[in-house]
Amino acid sequence: MIEQYDVKEIERKIYTTISQDGFNQMLIGLVLLGFIINTIIPNDSFITGLVFSLIYGGYCVIISIIIKGLRKRFTYTRIGYVKTKQGKLDLMLIFVLFAVLFFAIFSIFCIEMNLRDHPVRMIGFIFPLSAGALLYAHLYHDRLWFRLAAFYLIYGVALFLIPFLNYETKMFLMYAGFGIITLFTGIVRLHRFLKTHPGTIRESAHVT
């Protein structure tokens, strides 16, 4: 009874409610799958890097718009609309920028050290991704992201240590594995959400 009126408990409950639709996992999964383009396009010049960035950027924007539309269609009509405070999102944005910066600096370092096509570059992707998933799990009280963080770390390091695969194959398997598993967890969550929240509810009551 006391928990029902505890503000921190209410905040935790709200974040749990918002994240139970699985769209966050689906978005991250699709964004990770998009990195496969990077292994298909030969990354050997500024122009190809620019082409990849443009294609990938456009892909991410389209995916975000689609997910937003799906959330409006499936989530808000079932549990209602809520806009959370920006504080945590700002922290998330800072972390994403930090991760991108780390990835860029690490890539430049690898190129400078003649490690352009060396598996060590995978480390620059695995650790920020795992750390991001951990941070997300901590901020949004979502245990699934703890499991995903552990998966990213174990699967990524295992791929890194396999000796008989070349760099391109390892990168392809890493992006595909991360993306497919994250997307799959999102689909499972959405399926569960739709089962537990059947039917579309339209608002009919008004405050007078």
Next chain:
Amino acid sequence: MSPKNKETQLNQPITEVDRIIHEPARYLIMAYLYVVESADFLFLLRQTGLTKGNLSSHLGKLEKAGYVDIKKKFSGKIPQTLLRLTRDGRVAFDAYRASMKKALADLPNGRK
């Protein structure tokens, strides 16, 4: 609300506690709106477990007190009632929580 008023509210005795917020259902509504930026009627309905009429009536009282801002709009053809805690509402909620915590902390221990 001026800082002086806020200070007065924070030090108010239990007998002068804000009766608008003191009602459990209204406290719950205020608590939900306190931790988010805004929410719609359906979200509060689902989260609080109140009936439509009950929620509507309590929201009306909170709006009248100036604690909740209610905006109505249409999302396509579907009506949507957006709710947000006002600055006065946040201050009043903080003051209420502080005074209740103080009152409960000041209670003597009942055990012998």
